[in-house]
Amino acid sequence: MKNFTYHNPTRILFxxxxxxxxxxxxxxxxxxxxxxxxxxxxxTGVLDQVRTALGERTITEFGGIEPNPRYAxxxxxxxxxxxxxxDFLLAVGGGSVIDATKFIxxxxxxxxxxxxxxxxxxxxxxxxxxxxxxxxxxxxxxxxNPGSVITHEEKGAxxxxxxxxxxxxxxxxxxxxxxxxxxxxxxxxxxxAFVHIIEQYLTYPxxxxxxxxxxxxxxxxxxxxxPRALRDPKNYxxxxxxxxxxxxxxxxxxxxxxxxxxxSHMIGHEIxxxxxxxxxxxxxxxxxxxxxxxxxxxxxxxxxxxxxVWNINEGEDATRIxxxxxxxxxxxxxxxxxxRLADYGVGEAGxxxxxxxxxxxxxxxxxxxxxxxxxxxxxxxxxAA
Numbered sequence: 236m237k238n239f240t241y242h243n244p245t246r247i248l249f250x251x252x253x254x255x256x257x258x259x260x261x262x263x264x265x266x267x268x269x270x271x272x273x274x275x276x277x278x279t280g281v282l283d284q285v286r287t288a289l290g291e292r293t294i295t296e297f298g299g300i301e302p303n304p305r306y307a308x309x310x311x312x313x314x315x316x317x318x319x320x321x322d323f324l325l326a327v328g329g330g331s332v333i334d335a336t337k338f339i340x341x342x343x344x345x346x347x348x349x350x351x352x353x354x355x356x357x358x359x360x361x362x363x364x365x366x367x368x369x370x371x372x373x374x375x376x377x378x379x380n381p382g383s384v385i386t387h388e389e390k391g392a393x394x395x396x397x398x399x400x401x402x403x404x405x406x407x408x409x410x411x412x413x414x415x416x417x418x419x420x421x422x423x424x425x426x427x428a429f430v431h432i433i434e435q436y437l438t439y440p441x442x443x444x445x446x447x448x449x450x451x452x453x454x455x456x457x458x459x460x461x462p463r464a465l466r467d468p469k470n471y472x473x474x475x476x477x478x479x480x481x482x483x484x485x486x487x488x489x490x491x492x493x494x495x496x497x498x499s500h501m502i503g504h505e506i507x508x509x510x511x512x513x514x515x516x517x518x519x520x521x522x523x524x525x526x527x528x529x530x531x532x533x534x535x536x537x538x539x540x541x542x543x544v545w546n547i548n549e550g551e552d553a554t555r556i557x558x559x560x561x562x563x564x565x566x567x568x569x570x571x572x573x574x575r576l577a578d579y580g581v582g583e584a585g586x587x588x589x590x591x592x593x594x595x596x597x598x599x600x601x602x603x604x605x606x607x608x609x610x611x612x613x614x615x616x617x618x619a620a
Contacts, residue, residue, distance in 0.1 A: 324366035330375025357396035374424030376485025
């Protein structure tokens with residue numbers, strides 16, 4: 236196991252009715268900017284619960300944050316925050332709203348071009364406004380980590396940043412607010428969490444038994460409960476376990492002391508930047524092809540994955556690896572997610588664009604060995620076509 240330092244300051248308020256506890260965790264005199272996406276938070280009553288819990292605090296609201304949140308929209312929210320002298324942000328939504336809120340929190344105090352926050356991957360962030368979250372879509376784990384991904388539509392870029400200043404102070408996780416999610420969002424959330432775990436697990440062995448054991452349990456939980464959530468969306472125990480699994484998938488715990496990959500995400504981001512394909516679906520396209528392409532470098536963990544996650548123990552090494560990759564693809568498709576680029580209208584010209592974008596954005600040494608180049612990504616994408 237590698238050396239590591241682990242610290243996560245986010246307080247989790249988990250369970251039924253926890254939105255009411257906002258009153259105990261937002262400062263009494265706060266001037267709050269509530270940030271949300273489309274109309275679902277209003278229609279489902281979540282925003283009303285939030286407003287009630289905040290009581291007499293001064294509140295400003297900003298809606299319309301997109302899936303794959305846009306830089307231009309986030310900057311409008313920054314202007315709103317500054318004009319209303321806001322000193323606390325509250326994200327009400329899924330990963331896109333929370334990611335946007337992190338960027339807004341940092342941009343409120345950034346001098347100069349706020350795009351530098353993204354191009355520097357967060358290194359220029361010296362301060363951020365305090366914020367909390369009310370999670371409505373379990374998927375990204377953004378509710379308990381300091382990372383964010385923002386899309387700049389005009390530049391055709393989707394970039395990530397991380398900053399220790401951008402951990403949520405708290406996150407409310409009430410599984411009941413997920414009961415009304417459409418099937419597409421349920422499936423996307425499960426796939427997103429699945430690949431987050433894989434990126435930290437499926438690398439090479441470093442005898443990190445606790446992290447591996449946690450990761451394998453989380454993966455098996457998603458495989459078991461993901462299809463059940465589609466069949467029985469108002470099953471509280473299923474939704475509670477999925478919600479907590481998605482948070483644990485990317486709160487730093489299973490990634491402590493182990494090598495990490497993230498090349499599926501880097502390649503997937505460029506697919507989304509190209510044609511706005513759902514983030515989780517780009518991952519479901521890239522991951523099986525990448526697993527096959529990198530099977531020699533990942534052999535030890537692929538065999539462990541086959542045995543401990545899929546109970547595949549018979550046959551030659553290559554046969555077991557093939558079966559594990561096939562099981563992964565089948566799982567995504569069982570969740571209703573297509574796993575080929577052609578399913579999303581990406582052909583040869585699109586692959587050329589993605590490879591060029593990886594080069595333009597400095598993604599030239601990806602993967603746990605820093606050995607996956609844009610041209611390797613071309614080979615992976617061709618295999619996923």
